[in-house]
Amino acid sequence: MNIPWITHHLWLIPLLPLLAAAVTSQMPKHLGKAAGLIALGALGLSFLLALCALAATLEHGRTFANVPWFDLGNGQFQIGWLLDPLTAVMVVMVTFVGSCIFLYSLGYMADDPRRKQFFCFLSLFAAAMLGLVIANHLLVLFMCWELVGLASYLLIGFWFEKESAADAARKAFLTTRVGDIAFLLGILWLGREAGSLLFFDHGHGCLEAGALARLGAAGIVGGLTVSTFIGILLFCGAAGKSGQFPLHTWLPDAMEGPTPVSALIHAATMVAAGVFLIARVYPLMSPAALGTVACVGAFTAVFAALIGIAQNDIKRVLAYSTVSQLGYMMLALGVGGLTAAIFHLITHAFFKALLFLGSGSVIHGCHGEQDIRRMGGLRGPMKWTFATYAVGMMALAGFPLLFSGFWSKEAILHAAQNWQVSQLPFYAGVAGAALTALYMTRLMACVFWGSYRGDAHHPPHESPPVMTLPLAVLALFALTLGFLGTPAWPWFESFLDGRSLHADFHELAHSTHLMLLSTAVVALGVGCGWLLYGRKPRATAGEHDALESLLPGLWRHLSNKLWIDELHAATSIRLALTLAALADWADRFLWGGLVWLAARATVGLGWLSRTCDELGINEGFDGSCATLKTGARALAAAQSGRTTLYLRAIAIGFALLVFATIVLVTGFKIIP
Amino acid sequence: MIALTELHGCLILGALMFGLGLTAAFTRRNTILVLIGVELMLNAANINFIAFWRHAHPADIAGPLFVMFSLAVAAAEAAVGLALVFAIHRHHHTARLDRINRLKG
Numbered sequence: 001m002n003i004p005w006i007t008h009h010l011w012l013i014p015l016l017p018l019l020a021a022a023v024t025s026q027m028p029k030h031l032g033k034a035a036g037l038i039a040l041g042a043l044g045l046s047f048l049l050a051l052c053a054l055a056a057t058l059e060h061g062r063t064f065a066n067v068p069w070f071d072l073g074n075g076q077f078q079i080g081w082l083l084d085p086l087t088a089v090m091v092v093m094v095t096f097v098g099s100c101i102f103l104y105s106l107g108y109m110a111d112d113p114r115r116k117q118f119f120c121f122l123s124l125f126a127a128a129m130l131g132l133v134i135a136n137h138l139l140v141l142f143m144c145w146e147l148v149g150l151a152s153y154l155l156i157g158f159w160f161e162k163e164s165a166a167d168a169a170r171k172a173f174l175t176t177r178v179g180d181i182a183f184l185l186g187i188l189w190l191g192r193e194a195g196s197l198l199f200f201d202h203g204h205g206c207l208e209a210g211a212l213a214r215l216g217a218a219g220i221v222g223g224l225t226v227s228t229f230i231g232i233l234l235f236c237g238a239a240g241k242s243g244q245f246p247l248h249t250w251l252p253d254a255m256e257g258p259t260p261v262s263a264l265i266h267a268a269t270m271v272a273a274g275v276f277l278i279a280r281v282y283p284l285m286s287p288a289a290l291g292t293v294a295c296v297g298a299f300t301a302v303f304a305a306l307i308g309i310a311q312n313d314i315k316r317v318l319a320y321s322t323v324s325q326l327g328y329m330m331l332a333l334g335v336g337g338l339t340a341a342i343f344h345l346i347t348h349a350f351f352k353a354l355l356f357l358g359s360g361s362v363i364h365g366c367h368g369e370q371d372i373r374r375m376g377g378l379r380g381p382m383k384w385t386f387a388t389y390a391v392g393m394m395a396l397a398g399f400p401l402l403f404s405g406f407w408s409k410e411a412i413l414h415a416a417q418n419w420q421v422s423q424l425p426f427y428a429g430v431a432g433a434a435l436t437a438l439y440m441t442r443l444m445a446c447v448f449w450g451s452y453r454g455d456a457h458h459p460p461h462e463s464p465p466v467m468t469l470p471l472a473v474l475a476l477f478a479l480t481l482g483f484l485g486t487p488a489w490p491w492f493e494s495f496l497d498g499r500s501l502h503a504d505f506h507e508l509a510h511s512t513h514l515m516l517l518s519t520a521v522v523a524l525g526v527g528c529g530w531l532l533y534g535r536k537p538r539a540t541a542g543e544h545d546a547l548e549s550l551l552p553g554l555w556r557h558l559s560n561k562l563w564i565d566e567l568h569a570a571t572s573i574r575l576a577l578t579l580a581a582l583a584d585w586a587d588r589f590l591w592g593g594l595v596w597l598a599a600r601a602t603v604g605l606g607w608l609s610r611t612c613d614e615l616g617i618n619e620g621f622d623g624s625c626a627t628l629k630t631g632a633r634a635l636a637a638a639q640s641g642r643t644t645l646y647l648r649a650i651a652i653g654f655a656l657l658v659f660a661t662i663v664l665v666t667g668f669k670i671i672p
Numbered sequence: 673m674i675a676l677t678e679l680h681g682c683l684i685l686g687a688l689m690f691g692l693g694l695t696a697a698f699t700r701r702n703t704i705l706v707l708i709g710v711e712l713m714l715n716a717a718n719i720n721f722i723a724f725w726r727h728a729h730p731a732d733i734a735g736p737l738f739v740m741f742s743l744a745v746a747a748a749e750a751a752v753g754l755a756l757v758f759a760i761h762r763h764h765h766t767a768r769l770d771r772i773n774r775l776k777g
Contacts, residue, residue: 644769
């Protein structure tokens with residue numbers, strides 16, 4: 001196989017931001033701007049390399065390069081880089097959106113004293129994310145996956161002085177960890193069944209025919225096939241990272257981080273890693289596992305959109321929107337629309353990053369205010385932000401024809417409609433589209449229409465060009481990117497599938513009814529939103545929301561996020577707390593008691609041993625010594641030194657000996 | 673009652689001499705007197721030798737020969753003993769046995 005140069009050097013793409021992270025971490029604190037420029041430069045170079053990679057995939061298709069990492073028993077442990085269309089589009093998207101957001105951060109974080117640390121973390125994140133998408137080994141992917149989680153934790157808690165930020169960081173880390181445990185189990189199981197965790201390895205990889213056949217024949221565990229089990233375990237990891245129900249609660253809380261972080265990590269790239277993972281291991285997913293993915297995705301899409309309607313924090317609305325859109329992507333994967341999911345992932349990354357950066361600009365302009373009830377009328381003072389935000393909003397809501405979100409959402413609905421198993425995901429997708437249009441209209445109306453409801457002494461102002469320029473660039477892509485994947489000219493799909501591409505305007509006619517439906521749905525959502533919020537914008541910050549006056553019962557549930565946090569608190573968290581209390585009790589009394597007993601027993605034994613020593617052994621020893629001494633004295637007294645006494649002793653002894661000899665030897669025969 | 677013969681007389685004389693010598697060796701404190709006691713005991717033994725030769729085996733020469741050896745040994749012993757007495761006297765400035773007790777335990 002003819003492997004292009006870039007495949008062998010794909011590791012350079014994550015290495016550059018990693019080096020930037022290493023360099024910036026060692027820089028002095030006051031060089032924040034230089035740190036930002038280094039990070040931006042490294043990611044820019046990565047972007048150029050990513051373009052090379054994209055060009056290489058256009059020509060060569062899928063290529064990979066495996067390198068031995070270390071020797072293991074009889075074999076070698078290999079890792080590798082995989083360059084296929086999926087990797088290429090992800091790499092280009094991450095580096096490009098990342099560069100825009102790095103540029104934006106230069107302006108947004110200009111006043112932060114820990115700016116250089118911020119860029120260090122951002123670079124680390126970019127490196128981990130790029131490593132994740134280029135990995136040709138599931139374990140390498142998992143390592144980068146965890147690194148991405150670490151970077152996310154560090155960045156959500158970047159303003160750790162705020163307790164809510166520190167809590168949110170912890171919550172994000174722990175919640176995603178729940179999914180990651182299942183993911184790791186899935187990896188281990190897959191490694192056992194498939195024999196390799198390399199994705200592609202000249203016929204030995206786990207995504208290739210041999211391993212898939214082995215996996216298909218692996219049998220049944222607990223009513224599910226092994227491959228379904230593995231697929232669902234892997235999906236658990238994806239659900240944690242991509243904020244799928246019921247592990248989505250961390251994502252809205254993650255908005256405590258700086259806005260560029262929300263844009264880069266919690267909207268555009270990291271949360272899409274779950275979708276990417278499922279797309280990467282797509283051949284492994286059995287129909288039952290995909291059905292699970294579709295159900296969870298469809299439910300999440302509608303569920304999060306519903307909550308998004310009743311949020312008042314500008315970033316929280318977008319966060320629920322992100323959860324909902326990720327649900328869309330999962331839905332698409334589940335119903336077999338791999339290309340539709342990735343297409344939506346890419347377009348969503350652009351327009352959601354745009355929306356978040358726009359929100360950052362709004363927050364910046366309103367002096368740190370995040371509550372949409374205290375904004376309003378920003379159309380006038382923030383023209384650039386308004387224009388780009390409107391583009392992002394329309395792309396997200398799926399305005400017909402011109403906006404990228406329309407085409408990608410249309411592809412998803414098309415895939416859902418063609419799913420043989422059930423039409424429910426399709427209806428969920430349609431309902432989600434209407435809700436998306438509704439909450440985005442509400443957001444636009446509250447922020448940009450009406451009159452400014454914040455502090456009248458500090459009117460809102462437009463952000464500096466370093467922040468509006470990325471907005472404009474992203475807006476341009478949010479507008480145009482959709483045309484890469486229209487039904488008439490599905491370049492993106494054919495690129496991902498490797499099929500030949502031909503423009504066919506009849507296809508457009510085939511999907512006309514679907515396009516009309518989605519247009520109608522969007523019009524319905526926008527219409528409702530406009531009737532509720534646009535016609536008569538709220539006048540003061542304190543008044544009731546229009547929907548709240550209309551449906552107070554529903555509003556109460558929605559504004560409390562449908563009680564999922566409370567559900568978690570009542571179930572898993574309470575379970576964890578109970579177990580912790582139990583463990584604490586056991587620790588204190590059971591194990592502590594055992595330790596105490598052991599200690600007492602040791603002390604008792606020690607006492608016994610000392611007593612034996614002192615009374616038994618010492619006394620016995622001393623006693624025998626004393627006896628010996630006395631005996632020796634007595635014997636020594638016999639050594640008087642008086643020769644006459646010695647003589648007497650000799651004589652008596654001699655006489656006794658003679659007598660004894662007579663008695664013993666002759667037996668008194670001498671004596672008659 | 674057994675009639676006393678010449679042999680009995682000699683044996684009684686030897687036993688008395690031995691007892692005399694033994695008593696002298698045990699009780700005298702002067703080293704020279706102890707040596708004289710030792711000589712007396714040796715000569716008592718010699719009298720026994722002669723008496724038994726004369727009355728039991730007059731034809732056997734071994735009896736008087738043994739006495740000859742015994743006298744020679746006694747002479748040598750007396751010489752060594754006197755030399756020791758000299759050496760002790762020179763060292764301790766006395767010849768009394770009860771003073772020479774440096775081997776006391």
